Amino acid sequence: MQPLHVYTVVPKLPEKLLPLKTLASNLYFSWQHEIEEFFAQIDRELWEKSEHNPVWFLNHLPQSTLEELGEDEFFLDRLSTIAAGFEKYLSKRSPMTGLDALESGPVVAYFSAEYGIAQCLPVYSGGLGVLAGDHLKSASDLNIPLVGIGLCYQRGFFRQYLTHDGWQQERYQANDFEQMPLSAVLDEDGLPLKVRFQMQGSPLYFRVWRADVGRVPLFLMDTNISENTPERRELTSQLYGGDLEMRLMQEYLLGIGGIKALEAMGLSPRVIHMNEGHSAFAGLERIRVLMEDRHLSFEAALELVAQSSVFTTHTPVPAGNDRFSPELMAKYFQEYSADLGLSWKVFLALGRENTRDDAEHFCMTILALRLSRFNNGVSRLHGKVSRKMWANVWPQYPEEDVPITWVTNGIHFPTWVAPEMSVLYDRFLGQSWREDPDCERVGEKFGSIPDIELWRAHERLRERLVDFVRRRLQQQIISRGGRSWELEAADNVLNPEALTIGFARRFASYKRAYLLLKDDDRLKRLVTDPARPVQFIFAGKAHPRDNEGKKIIQELISLCQSPESRASMVFLEDYDMQVARYLVQGCDIWLNNPRRPLEACGTSGMKAMANGVLNLSTLDGWWDEAWSPDNSVGWAIGNAEEYDDVEYQDFVESQTLYNILEKDVIPLFYDRVQGSFPRRWVQKMKQALKTLGPVFNGHRMVEEYSKRAYLPANISYGKLSAGGYRPVMDLADWRMNLLTHWGGLDIRNVQCVTAHEMFVGENLEVSAEVKVEGLGIQDIRVEIYTGPLDHTGKFANRSTFAMSPDERTADGWYIYRGKAMPMATGKFGFTVRILPHHPLLRDAHSLGLIFWADNPGPKLQG
Numbered sequence: 137m138q139p140l141h142v143y144t145v146v147p148k149l150p151e152k153l154l155p156l157k158t159l160a161s162n163l164y165f166s167w168q169h170e171i172e173e174f175f176a177q178i179d180r181e182l183w184e185k186s187e188h189n190p191v192w193f194l195n196h197l198p199q200s201t202l203e204e205l206g207e208d209e210f211f212l213d214r215l216s217t218i219a220a221g222f223e224k225y226l227s228k229r230s231p232m233t234g235l236d237a238l239e240s241g242p243v244v245a246y247f248s249a250e251y252g253i254a255q256c257l258p259v260y261s262g263g264l265g266v267l268a269g270d271h272l273k274s275a276s277d278l279n280i281p282l283v284g285i286g287l288c289y290q291r292g293f294f295r296q297y298l299t300h301d302g303w304q305q306e307r308y309q310a311n312d313f314e315q316m317p318l319s320a321v322l323d324e325d326g327l328p329l330k331v332r333f334q335m336q337g338s339p340l341y342f343r344v345w346r347a348d349v350g351r352v353p354l355f356l357m358d359t360n361i362s363e364n365t366p367e368r369r370e371l372t373s374q375l376y377g378g379d380l381e382m383r384l385m386q387e388y389l390l391g392i393g394g395i396k397a398l399e400a401m402g403l404s405p406r407v408i409h410m411n412e413g414h415s416a417f418a419g420l421e422r423i424r425v426l427m428e429d430r431h432l433s434f435e436a437a438l439e440l441v442a443q444s445s446v447f448t449t450h451t452p453v454p455a456g457n458d459r460f461s462p463e464l465m466a467k468y469f470q471e472y473s474a475d476l477g478l479s480w481k482v483f484l485a486l487g488r489e490n491t492r493d494d495a496e497h498f499c500m501t502i503l504a505l506r507l508s509r510f511n512n513g514v515s516r517l518h519g520k521v522s523r524k525m526w527a528n529v530w531p532q533y534p535e536e537d538v539p540i541t542w543v544t545n546g547i548h549f550p551t552w553v554a555p556e557m558s559v560l561y562d563r564f565l566g567q568s569w570r571e572d573p574d575c576e577r578v579g580e581k582f583g584s585i586p587d588i589e590l591w592r593a594h595e596r597l598r599e600r601l602v603d604f605v606r607r608r609l610q611q612q613i614i615s616r617g618g619r620s621w622e623l624e625a626a627d628n629v630l631n632p633e634a635l636t637i638g639f640a641r642r643f644a645s646y647k648r649a650y651l652l653l654k655d656d657d658r659l660k661r662l663v664t665d666p667a668r669p670v671q672f673i674f675a676g677k678a679h680p681r682d683n684e685g686k687k688i689i690q691e692l693i694s695l696c697q698s699p700e701s702r703a704s705m706v707f708l709e710d711y712d713m714q715v716a717r718y719l720v721q722g723c724d725i726w727l728n729n730p731r732r733p734l735e736a737c738g739t740s741g742m743k744a745m746a747n748g749v750l751n752l753s754t755l756d757g758w759w760d761e762a763w764s765p766d767n768s769v770g771w772a773i774g775n776a777e778e779y780d781d782v783e784y785q786d787f788v789e790s791q792t793l794y795n796i797l798e799k800d801v802i803p804l805f806y807d808r809v810q811g812s813f814p815r816r817w818v819q820k821m822k823q824a825l826k827t828l829g830p831v832f833n834g835h836r837m838v839e840e841y842s843k844r845a846y847l848p849a850n851i852s853y854g855k856l857s858a859g860g861y862r863p864v865m866d867l868a869d870w871r872m873n874l875l876t877h878w879g880g881l882d883i884r885n886v887q888c889v890t891a892h893e894m895f896v897g898e899n900l901e902v903s904a905e906v907k908v909e910g911l912g913i914q915d916i917r918v919e920i921y922t923g924p925l926d927h928t929g930k931f932a933n934r935s936t937f938a939m940s941p942d943e944r945t946a947d948g949w950y951i952y953r954g955k956a957m958p959m960a961t962g963k964f965g966f967t968v969r970i971l972p973h974h975p976l977l978r979d980a981h982s983l984g985l986i987f988w989a990d991n992p993g994p995k996l997q998g
């Protein structure tokens with residue numbers, strides 16, 4: 137029989153312990169070791185069992201324990217100190233924002249399909265989610281008026297376990313939201329808020345859970361309520377589960393539902409940040425609302441939305457970008473496109489590279505690029521890769537002008553730095569490393585930590601890691617019914633003093649976990665050297681449908697179980713934030729060898745760096761901009777080559793990897809000549825902290841987004857919507873007019889006053905005659921486009937210099953003149969071009985129009 141009602145019985149918290157509840161209901165504890173440790177000390181075993189979930193933990197403490205604690209003066213004293221610290225954090229003014237909250241609340245809504253904030257809120261799968269979590273935490277520290285929007289997955293991402301023969305199995309664990317640091321968002325009557333909107337012509341309902349990430353609220357949508365049909369209740373059941381249609385429905389909910397949720401909660405942030413293309417439908421919904429409520433045209437609404445949107449792309453692998461067939465799109469968006477006043481073809485063109493190709497699938501990344509005027513990749517290299525990858529969205533554009541920039545990812549230091557290191561940093565750097573880690577002065581202070589103290593702290597972390605690995609291995613063995621000798625052996629794996637190399641990440645093929653296995657014998661020689669022992673710890677999940685990835689895991693495990701390497705190579709099951717923490721804190725070397733340029737950024741290496749762990753990596757993602765031949769912050773595998781023959785590349789790079797290990801890493805680690813610890817190694821640790829610490833952290837990242845993206849977007853929104861939206865309507869009209877008359881432009885008689893050969897530092901003087909028919913000279917910007925040429929005679933890169941009109945010819949053409957100064961020597965070229973210009977246009981490239989002097993190309997885009 138099914139019960140009519142379900143209810144939960146929880147222990148009664150004595151009055152004096154109420155602050156415990158406050159601490160438990162905010163995820164602040166996930167980056168305040170002190171709070172986490174405070175919970176753990178109450179009952180360490182139960183804390184572990186709770187998977188570090190303070191709400192579940194409090195609900196499962198025996199009433200008697202609570203009564204005792206309520207009488208324990210010492211405990212109450214600490215509780216009030218910790219609670220006061222938390223209050224202080226919440227009320228603290230920020231060191232810098234420049235963004236002030238609106239009367240109606242937050243300015244920025246951050247959209248992401250996943251969030252990795254803490255172990256106990258498993259709504260993440262990997263790097264993208266953890267990055268989103270770190271973004272919210274840094275935004276909280278910096279007091280940025282931002283809220284997060286996401287989905288509340290009933291079953292989250294899968295847990296990994298392995299069979300006897302090393303084959304990955306997946307297990308899905310149901311989340312009990314009532315027992316998590318979440319609270320239901322209520323409506324005006326104090327009842328759980330239920331939001332209703334349309335999907336496929338029928339109503340879809342969801343409720344909203346709120347997670348507090350310090351000062352930043354995160355709202356998670358949940359469709360598992362009785363108002364929905366059984367299929368629709370399943371919509372938020374699984375992260376990245378189900379088929380393509382499920383993916384589309386989830387993205388519909390995330391984007392369109394997300395905007396609805398904000399509205400239902402009375403929030404109207406002006407700026408939205410789409411973290412990856414999953415949420416790009418949010419832009420469409422904002423347009424639809426503006427058309428309906430403010431009676432804007434589609435063009436005006438799009439302009440306003442795009443200028444106040446920020447889009448971050450994360451995927452340099454084409455298959456990683458969501459694409460939906462026109463048929464599937466029609467099921468969900470045919471009516472919707474009519475609401476936007478668009479023909480079906482024009483609607484689909486929003487997500488197509490070639491807007492005339494009726495067969496092309498609808499791509500979320502392209503939609504996001506079109507609906508945002510600040511687009512970025514997540515490292516310098518990835519910015520470049522993205523400009524190339526999406527160049528077709530801006531036909532006839534030189535790659536370097538494709539409007540996709542980069543903001544390199546960063547990690548939230550307080551979350552990832554080990555308690556032992558935090559204590560050291562507190563002593564030698566002061567509190568500022570938590571609050572202002574991107575300050576250079578803080579970076580310098582890493583140098584003041586005494587070598588021996590840094591080394592001792594690091595050694596303790598390695599010991600803690602080894603201990604953790606042994607316990608985890610034993611649990612693994614027990615749960616798959618292993619034998620007793622295996623259990624005993626697990627107690628002796630790894631050597632707490634040996635050079636420890638960590639490799640943990642998704643088992644996607646471009647990450648090349650197999651690279652290290654290319655030469656079995658050479659690897660075995662390394663791990664069996666008694667004089668200079670080396671050991672490896674692996675972890676990571678393969679996608680449930682990725683059999684190749686699973687095979688690599690199996691191969692790795694079979695190696696880990698071979699008699700020679702059993703003691704020095706281990707594979708840990710179920711890589712998650714908890715495992716990641718131990719690994720990035722306790723290894724000596726963090727190994728990463730993706731196939732360049734397929735790693736967008738990578739953040740686990742930054743977590744390692746923050747703990748003084750040295751990186752050994754191919755020059756891909758962030759390491760391409762972090763490492764340089766003379767900064768001595770770690771090691772690079774190869775010289776940033778890209779190969780056509782991947783087999784050959786694997787061979788070369790695996791050889792390089794062994795060479796670096798044998799010739800550089802191992803000798804340096806075991807160089808104990810001048811005392812009991814490796815001084816030159818410690819120098820390198822400090823060098824990495826000093827050089828990379830101030831850059832590759834979340835505060836720098838969020839400040840960069842704030843200054844370069846959020847603030848300008850907010851200002852644009854204000855300007856364009858002022859006085860009843862007149863400016864954006866005018867801008868849309870201007871845009872239409874420009875598109876109509878662009879064909880009337882022409883350039884002739886481009887002349888260079890300067891001699892054929894010139895000296896560095898001399899000006900190149902250029903003049904050109906420009907015809908501006910149907911437009912005014914205020915509508916355009918004429919510029920010199922100049923740069924060094926490569927061996928094929930093409931521009932290797934470029935600078936632009938404005939030209940201005942000073943005369944007219946007898947037949948009415950304007951004579952423009954300008955000067956350019958090449959900053960280097962070599963073979964240069966130049967040409968002249970025209971771009972649109974309007975004071976309210978945030979990005980001259982957003983119209984997709986360029987008129988070139990020598991090669992005008994097609995006159996209109998699309």
Ligand SMILES: *Cc1c(COP(=O)(O)O)cnc(C)c1O
Pocket residue numbers: 261262263264266640641642711712713716717737738739740741743
């Ligand atoms: C940091 C982190 C990642 C991302 O690391 P990469 O370097 O991008 O592979 C993935 N999973 C977990 C659990 C993490 O903590």
